[in-house]
Amino acid sequence: MKKLLFTLIAGAALLTTGLNAQAQAYKTGAGLGIDFGNGATMVGPSIKHFFNQNSAIEGDVLFGGSSTLIQAFYQYNAPIKGAPGLQWYLGGGPGINLYDGGSTFMIRPMVGLDYRISGAPIGFNFDWRPALQFYDGGNDFEAGRFGLGIKYIFK
DSSP states (O other), X not given: OXXXXXXXXXXXXXXXXXXXXOOOSOXXXXXXXXXXXXXXXXXEEEEEEESSSSEEEEEEEEEETTEEEEEEEEXXXXXXXXXXXXXXXXXXXXXXXXXXXXXXXXXXXXXXXXXXXXXXXXXXEEEEOOEEEEETTXXXXXXXXXXXXXXXXXX
């Protein structure tokens, strides 16, 4: 599993070759985030803010499966040549899942796509975000988790 994760991260980093330099697609977007896959589907508010052309942070507070998931990600973003408004991103960050009777801390790498509709204040994202979870009595790796979002774009 570690080799697969390393290969995906290295492959995404190599995508920077041949990308053209464009302005970022937007400055800040807020909307609905969905975290789904193996286990409970989590839904709630999400916000993404760019600090410069390539660096952004994203934060989510998601609810589902009798728990609350709070997470924050740093993302390196880069445009895809020939696809205006479409960017790939690579990043990760911490998360905490709070549930009745306990909590789980997690580290979540991610790789995905972010798209802003030209001429409209709407954006979408889709990513793969596995979770390395640490809880009382052990740890676990969950590869089958994904993120989906729809955002209103503030320029």
